[in-house]
Amino acid sequence: MKKLLPERDDNRVESLEQEREGMAHALIIGGGVAGPTAAIALQKIGIDATVYEAYATTAHDVGASMGISLNGLDALRTLDAHTVVRDAGFPVPRGIMWLGNGRRLGEGHTGTPLPDGTLPIVIGRYDLYAALREEALRRGVPIHHGKRLAHIGQRGDQVAAVFTDGTEAVGDLLIGADGIRSTTRHFVAPHAPRPRYVGLIGTGGITREVAPQSDPGVMNMVFGRRAFFASMASPDGSVWWFANLPWADEPTATDLAATSGSQWQERLLQAFAEDRSPAARLIRATPPDYTWFPMHDMHAPERWHRGRVVLIGDAAHVSSASSGQGASMAFEDAVQLARCLRDRDDPPAAFHDYQRLRVDRVSKVLAGAKQVNRSKAATGVSRVLRDVTFPLFMRKFSTPGAFAWLYDHRIDFDRPIDDQLSP
Template sequence: MGRVLIIGGGVAGPAAALALRKAGLEPAVYEAYPVGGEDVGAFLTIMNNGMDALAAIDAAEAVEAVSFPATTVEFLDGAGRLLAKQHIAGQISTSHDPRTLRRSALYRALTEEAERRGIPVSHGKRLVDAVVDGDRVVAVFEDGSEAVGDVLIGADGIGSRVRSLIDPAAPTPRYTGLNVLYGYTDDPALPVSTDSYRMIQGKRAFFGYTTSPRGETFWFARLPGPELTRDQINGTTVDGWRRRAAEFFTADNTPSKRIIEATWEEIIGGNAYDVPSTPSWHRGPMVLVGDAAHAASPAAGQGASMALEDAVVLAQCLRDLPRDEAFEAYVRIRRERVERLVATSANDGATQQSEVLSEQLNDRQQSRAWLYGHHIDWAEPVA
């Protein structure tokens, strides 16, 4: 076993390539889009455990260089009252703090690091089929080209083609009841929240923001409502998103509406989905990582971090065990943790649509040592 085909160049794909190269294998990344993955305009936070996973494959510094810290979280209600304030990981001691950055910046950082380590990354390669030929697998792309490998990793996101090839009866993504918007504004008149996420449970919807060192406000809004069609999403202008979002926060005594109305150039909107459980993570030489295997709603902010953990653990398993045993070990190590996260995130999303007491918020953060304090020891062999 040596050559590994990685389908998807978002978060999990390049991370898996870096981990596999460190494990002594020969990965190659195939991305469907011409320049990178989807949602390039959105932003994310890589949590403590995600940064720990990056450190295990010597990639933390590359991500830190294009991101900024946001280590504290403040919870407010729609009246502007502060309910709780604490470190994102509560009182848990971790080796790494969370980092915030645009998805596009993360894609570039991981892809450039992969290329720097001699890993080939091909764009415009949309997978249409994968044919198992003995112990090998042939990836067939939309442009008519093919690639042959010993392993094929589906890192192709929540709408994974590889998931359906592994199991045609695999569950489809579930709409969580939330439309999610991301926006950016550099209006200097807005209140700043440096090194902190300000989370606001308004009367009708949930809003959060943080301020970059350059004074740019990164914000998101989770708006309850019906699932939007692709045409509705593509046909909504920045002004349309702004007016739709601002309406949800008119009755609140918080900065949410002001921040939204100060955003003129870039707002990205869409639906939030999750995949609570995928029965089959692998079949033959094919295996899933990240959102292709398990997708959480964005409420817990752990999607990217869990994908990074997956990538590192899978590489460790393939380093230490024969392929079939490696896949079994990988699922055994990862399934319970990620499915617990999906359930936790779904609960957070539901809780954020109702009144929450400050004591509940403090207890919630303190109870998550299992989540933020997770550590991967690269040198530890997989049994």
Template sequence: MLVVGGGIAGLALGIALRRIGRTVELVELNSAWNVYGVGIILQANALRALRQLGLSDACVAVGYPYTVSLHHEEDGQLQATRHKPSLLDEGLPASCGILRPALHDLLREAALSAGVQVRLGITVTTIVDEPDTAHVSFSDGSEGRYALVVGADGIRSHVRSLRFPEAQPPRFTGQGCWRFTLPRAAEVKSAVMYHGRHARLAGLVPVSQDQMYLLLLSEEPGNPRLAEADLPRLLNDRLRHFGGLIPAAAMQMPAPKDIIYRPLETQLVSAPWHRGRVVLAGDAAHATTPHMAQGASMALEDAVVLADCLDAASTVEQALQRYADRRFERCRRVVEASVQVGRWQMQPEAGADPIALLREVATELMRPA
């Protein structure tokens, strides 16, 4: 089987497929095979999926587990303490912050140890269906035939463009996300959020005993292109109204190259997610915004569910249909709820309760995928 993309979805899928005895080849266009160094949040359902891959304990050991999110007014006054749904009865914490490179290293080493064959600096150029295989041509001139091709190559998926050309392109939501890593403040023992005016949300999230990251979600009309050299000034301006722990964190702002800014885009491909011997996973099928901190969780769940379906079904077609049946509504719920929270940040509505929506969907996601 061929996996296109060496990020969270692709690596997790490679591990999951090897655990059911499948031969796996993975191609990754980025020859350095690295990721940018900011943190992410693994929710309880992500940790459940990682446990099925044999990696939950390792992630918790290098990350920072926590059980609540603290929500404040812009000036720092505590607004609400949100106790996050947990799987403590299954031995898993409610959430775990982790550095993105640390998670990447764990997944990469596990995939290589499991026997996933990796080729870097290449991607697919054509995919042609044959009766029982997909005939794939690669950008280095090589070819191969595979029982299944998985497009796990991100929100701008090339595999999706080849097999789902009618799919709508990723949509800019109107917001951008700013992040940088800094030493963990002693007070930051959980996610600490500040709900600001001007359609902004700032937060601090621990990712290890020594580190945390600052995040800011801000309205960015017109999806502007921001010069790297301007990022510290622009971020400082967007943070200037916040109180609490944010001013002290902002004073530790790093060099421009270490500030990560991304416009927030979303994508949801209609089910089913397969055509012939090609199927989509992760952001290639359902890219979400970070409001629910479920992007990594959904990718990890995709991997274990797809492997489970392939292991249980009598035919590939049957497995891929079951995969979409199990995943589409769950992923749709996350994508749409995340977009709704962002919309409320930009256009407040009477009676809107983002924290309640986050709690509701998080509770739903405690059910096995």
């Protein structure tokens, strides 16, 4: 078998103050959001990392947009990496919720701006992946594309990643950042709960063909009679939108491809026909080349680690797109994992404490997203009930401080983890 040796820059590694015995080199599987971030975070504590990405190029799902909230941007800030992501998107600090009948439900709090004025952003998925990849490369992190993990072997104090092309890489620890369909998760927790379809499919688009109805910086979210629609104006004059449609049984890629773009456009128009919202205008103005995503969530497995192997990001837990937190949770995971590796003598001890630091927070995010998904998927009587009870929910959402636990969460990178973990 051909050995794929991690490319090490020995001068740099030796010059790091904290070359860590038995933790000198990490293999990171997945070059999406969590992977490059983890590599940057490990570099900060003196652990060299190599990223292995299955796809030959960066970023699939090119068209999708993502919101990155202040807790996620602040986690990147601890690595001096938030500006590259922030500047690849545009600020959207306000979120206003509406019912399909045109009733304004209220405005939610999106957290306290970072000290340098950074606000929550919306960013293209491609741009997010590219920004993180470029930043990791700029800092000297090797990223190998076309390397799909097939299986993992543990050999004493070493761990080997075997790829589908027959090559292998060996390191002191392995971080599974390989997303919702994680291969690493099969190794760590073979009986873990599988991703669960939440009864919604999502798509989105960008158009320059209509004048924005709102100022840039506002996301208008409409809980419509039959579906959910959100739109926001970008400072460049384009309007970005996304839609979630209730869909009973999880469709396969083949099912979704069986409907043509113009048929999908017609379905979307029907779904929003009774709502007072900009949906129809924006959908008509956007070329109907949709990418659809069935939406999932997944509880974290009981253990997020096994031996010298650990899970982060969607490989560990999936809160569904409705949380707007998947990428931010991945950033937080990467930073907290690095702190634990810094403060513990061996990977298993660090992984144990990393899970302790993260588990309650990611469970709470997942629970919140479930509630939003129920509101988006509501039809018939449950939709009527939703519309009656929504103002109560909004009262909570609009209360200053109600979501401080989420958006104002700040990680103090330098603080020893023992200060945070009760015995």
